[in-house]
Amino acid sequence: MKVIRAAVDEMWSVLGQMTSAVFRHGLPLTDKIAARTALTNFVLHIHPVRVRRSWIRMSYTLCLGGLSFFLFIVLTVTGLYLMFYYVPSTQHAYQDMRDLQFVVTFGGLIRNMHRWAAHAMVITVWLHMARVFLTGAYKKPREFNWGIGTLLLLITLLLSFTGYLLPWDQLSIWAVTVGTNMAKYAPIAGPYTRYLMLGGRAVGDATLLRFYVMHVVGLPLVGFLLMVVHFWRVRKDGFSGGL
Amino acid sequence: MAADFKRLVEDSREMTRRSFLAIAGWVGFSVASAIALFQSVKFIQPNATYEDPPAFKPVGALGFPSNYAVGSTTVLIDKRVVINRDQDGFYAISLICTHLGCTPRYFPDVTSDLVLAGTQISKDPDTGQQATKANPALPGFKCPCHGSRYFRDADNFFGPAPRPMDRVHVELAKDGRLFVDRSVVVDHKFRLKV
Numbered sequence: 504m505k506v507i508r509a510a511v512d513e514m515w516s517v518l519g520q521m522t523s524a525v526f527r528h529g530l531p532l533t534d535k536i537a538a539r540t541a542l543t544n545f546v547l548h549i550h551p552v553r554v555r556r557s558w559i560r561m562s563y564t565l566c567l568g569g570l571s572f573f574l575f576i577v578l579t580v581t582g583l584y585l586m587f588y589y590v591p592s593t594q595h596a597y598q599d600m601r602d603l604q605f606v607v608t609f610g611g612l613i614r615n616m617h618r619w620a621a622h623a624m625v626i627t628v629w630l631h632m633a634r635v636f637l638t639g640a641y642k643k644p645r646e647f648n649w650g651i652g653t654l655l656l657l658i659t660l661l662l663s664f665t666g667y668l669l670p671w672d673q674l675s676i677w678a679v680t681v682g683t684n685m686a687k688y689a690p691i692a693g694p695y696t697r698y699l700m701l702g703g704r705a706v707g708d709a710t711l712l713r714f715y716v717m718h719v720v721g722l723p724l725v726g727f728l729l730m731v732v733h734f735w736r737v738r739k740d741g742f743s744g745g746l
Numbered sequence: 747m748a749a750d751f752k753r754l755v756e757d758s759r760e761m762t763r764r765s766f767l768a769i770a771g772w773v774g775f776s777v778a779s780a781i782a783l784f785q786s787v788k789f790i791q792p793n794a795t796y797e798d799p800p801a802f803k804p805v806g807a808l809g810f811p812s813n814y815a816v817g818s819t820t821v822l823i824d825k826r827v828v829i830n831r832d833q834d835g836f837y838a839i840s841l842i843c844t845h846l847g848c849t850p851r852y853f854p855d856v857t858s859d860l861v862l863a864g865t866q867i868s869k870d871p872d873t874g875q876q877a878t879k880a881n882p883a884l885p886g887f888k889c890p891c892h893g894s895r896y897f898r899d900a901d902n903f904f905g906p907a908p909r910p911m912d913r914v915h916v917e918l919a920k921d922g923r924l925f926v927d928r929s930v931v932v933d934h935k936f937r938l939k940v
Contacts, residue, residue: 677848684847703795
């Protein structure tokens with residue numbers, strides 16, 4: 504009996520230690536505890552320890568930057584799911600997309616989430632940019648972050664463009680034919696740029712693979728790094744909202 | 747850095763070891779970066795593509811000129827080429843829209859809806875044909891992407907297309923079959939006489 508009691512006590516103390524290792528500060532019942540939690544927690548450190556109510560007025564930011572980031576996360580997760588079934592070759596791509604729609608359980612849900620979140624992200628990024636412009640939040644000292652933001656807009660649009668080819672239907676192929684022909688109109692480097700984009704003279708196997716690689720690795724990676732800088736600068740430059 | 751370079755140019759004996767190494771380091775870094783950029787671009791540029799070769803002979807019955815009626819228009823959709831036969835011979839059109847590269851589609855009538863709507867349609871500069879109220883229907887091509895239209899002989903007359911579609915080389919091979927080379931653009935007066 505004594506042995507069992509000792510074992511149970513030991514278990515409780517280990518459990519207590521584990522709990523206090525994860526929940527290091529207890530409930531944020533006072534401002535002091537809340538501040539200390541925000542200061543030492545990795546997830547919460549994105550937020551300032553102290554925020555004025557007026558800084559986070561919904562009617563000022565409309566949550567557009569946060570929505571864009573949320574949609575980026577949705578796209579990363581659903582995109583990862585889609586990669587389990589999608590093979591980027593002209594032999595398989597269209598059939599795999601059809602399978603996702605009609606054969607894979609919840610495949611249609613995941614693909615449609617990916618598609619609609621992509622459309623929505625383009626819209627929220629544009630609106631975010633419009634909001635920053637209209638409130639004059641791009642002005643000194645935030646010019647650098649405005650620049651990062653324009654690059655993020657470019658990344659968003661390139662992700663849309665590269666993703667557009669992947670279903671490999673008629674719309675995809677001709678949209679990319681048109682898009683890369685627009686690139687060809689650029690002076691001097693235009694035709695060469697198109698050749699590099701397509702990996703050939705027409706949209707084909709090489710193009711699909713290139714666009715896939717850029718869509719699932721290249722552009723998200725660059726986008727993620729730029730986002731890290733973007734959020735860091737938001738914190739360092741301070742909120743532009745009312746005082 | 748700028749001061750280091752200035753010293754290097756004016757009197758290299760004045761330069762410290764530290765600034766010499768700094769300059770050497772930056773020059774090395776810049777050269778290595780330039781080479782890396784160059785090799786990256788060359789790496790993604792394919793030296794060999796496994797695309798359909800530009801020159802081909804139409805397969806089957808379409809390989810032989812005698813199977814084309816005078817005044818006929820034949821679309822080889824897989825090759826994106828059109829072979830027209832007129833009184834004075836054969837010519838081939840590269841079926842790539844000159845606006846942004848889609849594939850226009852053949853229709854026996856591409857003009858009468860415009861004539862009906864009262865749109866002024868220019869004369870075909872090559873054949874001199876013109877769609878009129880009395881005779882509104884002319885054959886030709888419509889592009890599905892942005893609505894460019896071409897007469898049967900590839901001359902553009904409507905929509906955003908900036909110029910006629912390219913005419914490409916066609917000749918008679920030794921085995922008596924047609925031979926089309928899509929990589930060779932020819933003049934609008936070109937005809938293959940058979």
